[in-house]
Amino acid sequence: MTKSSTVDExxxxxxxxxxVLRRPEFGAFLGAVAIFILFATTDTTGNFANAGGIAGWxxxxxxxxxxGIAVALLMIxxxxxxxxxxxxxxxxxxxxxxxxxxxxxxxxxxxxxxxxAALVGFINGYVVVKTKLPSFIVTLATFFVLKGANMAYTKLxxxxxxxTGTDKAAGFDTAEAIFAxxxxxxxxxxxxxxxxxxxxxxxxxxxxxxxxxxxFAVGGDANAARNAGVPVDRTKIMLFVTTAVAAALVGVxxxxxxxxxxxxxxxxxxxxxxxxxxxxxTLLTGGAGSAIGxxxxxxxxxxxxxxxxxxxxxxxxxxxxxxxxxxxxxMINTYIGRKAKGGKK
Amino acid sequence: MTKEVNALELKNVEKSFGSVLAxxxxxxxxxxxxxxxxxxxNGAGKSTLIKILSGVHKQSKGEFNVAGNAAVFESPRDALAxxxxxxxxxxxxxxxxxxWRNFFLGNEIRSGFGPFKFLNVKKMKxxxxxxxxxxxxxxxxxxxxxxxxxxxxxxSVAIARSxxxxxxxxxxxxxxxALGVRQSGIVLKYILAAKDRGVSVVFITHNPxxxxxxxxxxxxxxxxxxxxxxxxxxxxLEELTKAMAGGAELEALTHEISVVRG
Numbered sequence: 001m002t003k004s005s006t007v008d009e010x011x012x013x014x015x016x017x018x019x020v021l022r023r024p025e026f027g028a029f030l031g032a033v034a035i036f037i038l039f040a041t042t043d044t045t046g047n048f049a050n051a052g053g054i055a056g057w058x059x060x061x062x063x064x065x066x067x068g069i070a071v072a073l074l075m076i077x078x079x080x081x082x083x084x085x086x087x088x089x090x091x092x093x094x095x096x097x098x099x100x101x102x103x104x105x106x107x108x109x110x111x112x113x114x115x116x117a118a119l120v121g122f123i124n125g126y127v128v129v130k131t132k133l134p135s136f137i138v139t140l141a142t143f144f145v146l147k148g149a150n151m152a153y154t155k156l157x158x159x160x161x162x163x164t165g166t167d168k169a170a171g172f173d174t175a176e177a178i179f180a181x182x183x184x185x186x187x188x189x190x191x192x193x194x195x196x197x198x199x200x201x202x203x204x205x206x207x208x209x210x211x212x213x214x215x216f217a218v219g220g221d222a223n224a225a226r227n228a229g230v231p232v233d234r235t236k237i238m239l240f241v242t243t244a245v246a247a248a249l250v251g252v253x254x255x256x257x258x259x260x261x262x263x264x265x266x267x268x269x270x271x272x273x274x275x276x277x278x279x280x281x282t283l284l285t286g287g288a289g290s291a292i293g294x295x296x297x298x299x300x301x302x303x304x305x306x307x308x309x310x311x312x313x314x315x316x317x318x319x320x321x322x323x324x325x326x327x328x329x330x331m332i333n334t335y336i337g338r339k340a341k342g343g344k345k
Numbered sequence: 346m347t348k349e350v351n352a353l354e355l356k357n358v359e360k361s362f363g364s365v366l367a368x369x370x371x372x373x374x375x376x377x378x379x380x381x382x383x384x385x386x387n388g389a390g391k392s393t394l395i396k397i398l399s400g401v402h403k404q405s406k407g408e409f410n411v412a413g414n415a416a417v418f419e420s421p422r423d424a425l426a427x428x429x430x431x432x433x434x435x436x437x438x439x440x441x442x443x444x445w446r447n448f449f450l451g452n453e454i455r456s457g458f459g460p461f462k463f464l465n466v467k468k469m470k471x472x473x474x475x476x477x478x479x480x481x482x483x484x485x486x487x488x489x490x491x492x493x494x495x496x497x498x499x500x501s502v503a504i505a506r507s508x509x510x511x512x513x514x515x516x517x518x519x520x521x522x523a524l525g526v527r528q529s530g531i532v533l534k535y536i537l538a539a540k541d542r543g544v545s546v547v548f549i550t551h552n553p554x555x556x557x558x559x560x561x562x563x564x565x566x567x568x569x570x571x572x573x574x575x576x577x578x579x580x581x582l583e584e585l586t587k588a589m590a591g592g593a594e595l596e597a598l599t600h601e602i603s604v605v606r607g
Contacts, residue, residue: 208463208464208466209455209463210453210455210462210464212464213446213450213453213464216439216441216442216446217446217450220439220440220441220442221438221440224438224439225439225450225451227421227431227433227437228450229422229425229450229451230451283441287439287440287441287442288441
């Protein structure tokens with residue numbers, strides 16, 4: 001078997017270009033470069049491309065990226081989670097209420113909030129795999145249940161629609177240092193480090209672990225995966241837990257940074273996470289995508305949020321801009337995907 | 346015939362779903378290292394038969410023996426653990442995943458320790474290439490998505506995978522039905538390659554031509570019953586085709602059509 005152990009000489013001819021084109025995040029990468037150039041040239045403040053500007057857009061991108069990556073993994077496995085945005089609010093409020101009303105120390109409150117999120121994620125996943133209802137509907141229901149509960153319970157316990165004063169809790173300083181501090185003179189948020197680490201870990205898990213292999217298989221063809229011995233239900237449930245815990249992490253970051261939480265916080269953010277994943281080359285039908293792609297998607301959103309006002313455009317148009325980006329990116333991704341696949345028939 | 350233990354054996358098996366009798370009195374003997382073809386038209390009960398053999402369903406009555414012992418399968422996993430692998434027509438591979446990932450799906454090779462186990466990609470790629478080559482499938486690049494391969498090649502990879510992971514018995518569900526002539530040829534070649542490696546193959550098909558090319562023994566399934574059994578030495582293709590098409594029915598049909606055509 002000498003032939004098998006060495007690289008087949010025909011592979012080199014297959015071309016580096018095909019290999020690059022096959023990367024799901026390739027389209028998003030091009031888009032990010034184009035958008036960076038767009039805002040760097042139309043920028044009227046001169047700050048978009050310097051350290052302060054970068055700190056600004058990565059600050060917006062980091063929370064979107066952290067949850068967006070988890071959402072991308074779930075979407076690769078062929079499922080949706082619409083309850084991620086509201087989960088940011090729920091866990092932030094939970095931390096706030098636990099320390100202000102029950103006088104817990106901040107670390108216990110954070111642990112309880114993460115565990116609560118994991119439980120909700122587990123319920124989402126369990127209900128989806130057992131009832132075989134579309135996850136779109138199941139998590140939409142979770143979304144509304146939590147949205148109502150956030151408002152009603154916060155009012156009931158604290159008497160207002162917001163929780164404040166989490167900074168008086170025991171252990172706040174260390175928690176803030178880990179989840180919500182700034183690094184350097186340009187004001188980079190520590191969330192940026194979390195985001196980068198999560199991108200690297202998620203990429204490794206997706207491409208280099210058995211679990212990652214199962215994620216692709218489950219989303220590609222659940223029946224074929226089951227026939228091959230992949231525990232389809234367990235894989236999906238774990239991913240629902242992951243998205244909820246990722247949202248909880250962001251909720252913790254917000255409640256520490258803002259020293260409080262609004263009852264309506266996070267609602268509507270779920271779409272940003274899905275946009276980040278989709279722009280990054282994750283197939284909405286499952287089976288393909290990448291964590292790096294979702295991060296690039298989040299970066300594009302961060303750049304738009306800072307770049308539009310810096311260019312003196314009316315920032316009311318930001319959503320419109322993102323809508324066009326989403327559509328264009330998905331079109332290009334689909335086109336490139338077809339091109340890359342059509343190599344051999 | 347030597348008195349060797351059969352790799353698979355059904356004796357008077359019956360399967361009913363409520364009041365519907367899907368199979369009755371089905372007897373099937375699969376000799377070791379041979380290709381046994383089960384021929385049947387649509388609705389003959391082929392799917393039910395496959396599901397019993399692969400552990401999806403349990404027979405309502407009758408015996409099911411694997412290598413001489415009574416088989417008690419609760420799930421396809423049990424069947425797999427007993428060396429019985431089933432390659433389903435459309436449910437064998439995941440199109441967007443690469444060839445090597447498909448090959449090792451569910452049996453990934455990992456290195457490392459404790460919770461830090463990661464895929465040994467290099468080794469899996471090597472083995473995939475080597476195994477496919479041993480079965481006569483020469484792929485340019487095991488990294489390409491398996492969806493870019495032709496239907497015949499995909500089926501062949503699925504067969505090679507089952508053989509590599511220790512299948513003694515390979516059940517093939519209509520592997521050639523969706524394929525063109527040349528593609529079918531590829532799959533038929535791998536069926537024989539698997540047989541050469543000592544695997545017992547159950548080849549389920551409605552195509553007597555394909556069956557005749559590779560089969561050692563032929564069963565004819567119709568309306569839930571085994572109508573006929575032929576050995577390779579004493580059957581001709583014409584006989585098989587005729588039996589498959591329903592013999593007398595076909596003669597009547599030929600007559601009717603010739604009347605219509607004048």
